Amino acid sequence: MRKLMKTLALLSITILSAPLVVNAEEANEIDGPAFVVHKLTDFLYAIGEPTYYQKNYTYLLVGEKQALMFDAGANQKEDITAVAMTITDNPLSVLPSHLHFDHLGGLHNFQSVFLVDTPFTRQFKRKDGLYHVPEPVHLGNFDHMVVPPFKVARLVRPEETIDLGGLRVRLLSVPGHTKDEVALYDEAHNILLAGDHLYPSWLLAGNLKDYLSSLDATLKVINPKTEIYGAHADENPTRVPVMTYDEVVAIRDKMLQIQAGRAKGESFSDPELIKSSDLYKVEKGISILTNIHFTDGRGYGY
Secondary structure (H helix, E strand, O other): OHHHHHHOHHHEOOOOOOOOEEEHHHHOOOOOOOEEEEEOOOOEEEEEOOOOOOOEEEEEEEOOOOEEEEOOOOOOOOOHHHHHHHHOOOOEEEEOOOOOHHHOOOHHHOOOEEEEOOHHHHOOEOOOOOEOOOHHHHOHHHHOOOOOOEOOOEEEOOOOEEEOOOOEEEEEEOOOOOOOOEEEEEOOOOEEEEEOOOOOOEEEOOOHHHHHHHHHHHHHHOOOOOEEEEOEOOOOOOOOOEEOHHHHHHHHHHHHHHHHOOOOOEEEEEOOOEEEEEEEEEEOOEEEEEEEEEOOOOEOOO
16 A cells, blocks of 8 residues: 555646646646646546645546546635546536535536435425535535535435446445545445545544444455545645555544543644644544534534
8 A cells, every 4th residue: 555655646647738737746846736636547536636725635436438526626716627527528427525615615517416315415405406505514614615506416325336337336424524424435446435534634523423333334344455545635735645454443443542531632723724622643644633623613523
């Protein structure tokens, strides 16, 4: 897995026709690209947003008949679908990993939106047939963002398979960060797209009990050879956020210690988002945040 991280830059591709898009090598030299594209395989691309403060990563899956974007990106101005169209001309849909603002910035650019089918998400459908997600759910005030009502082309049940034509991914419900958090698992290629469920930085626990259950379920699906990609980078925003099986185990074990009251935390704040929280270090740059209060005074969790 670590060898994979070192070779990601070699697999990066240059997109010249889309605005503000560069490859990974150029991102170190050019100030301010909206998107950086890494080719991970012939069917999977990671699209990073290195100038965005949360260092988001979105993933494009390209099948023989359809393409699927996992998350819509955080950028509200630049059209992330233009990036996808330089890679494939297949019909394109988007599936948010969850309904937070930094994963919905480009949602308005998509003609086809998929959404996990749960009681939590179904409550947002109104009489007009559109989904109206309220600000206390998407938290868009942090980015001065409004999420317009949107049409859902397909509701996807937990454990349901999405067939893109020669490429199949299974939707996993992994609540804990949020109620609606999902991941995508490609069993044939042993790849997990983990969204905000797993990434190599500070993980925001919205519900520790749910998070632990989801981690246990995830560990039953993946194995030590699974390639795991998260939605936020570490301190280097041009590096694709790759996780290992052992790191997932370490996160689960640390959460067990937190739940049992045996873990030692420390106070943590971040001027852009978090006013106060309890931080528990896992290993390297990975940590878990609980008891979170945002800079606008709101508490986080469910």
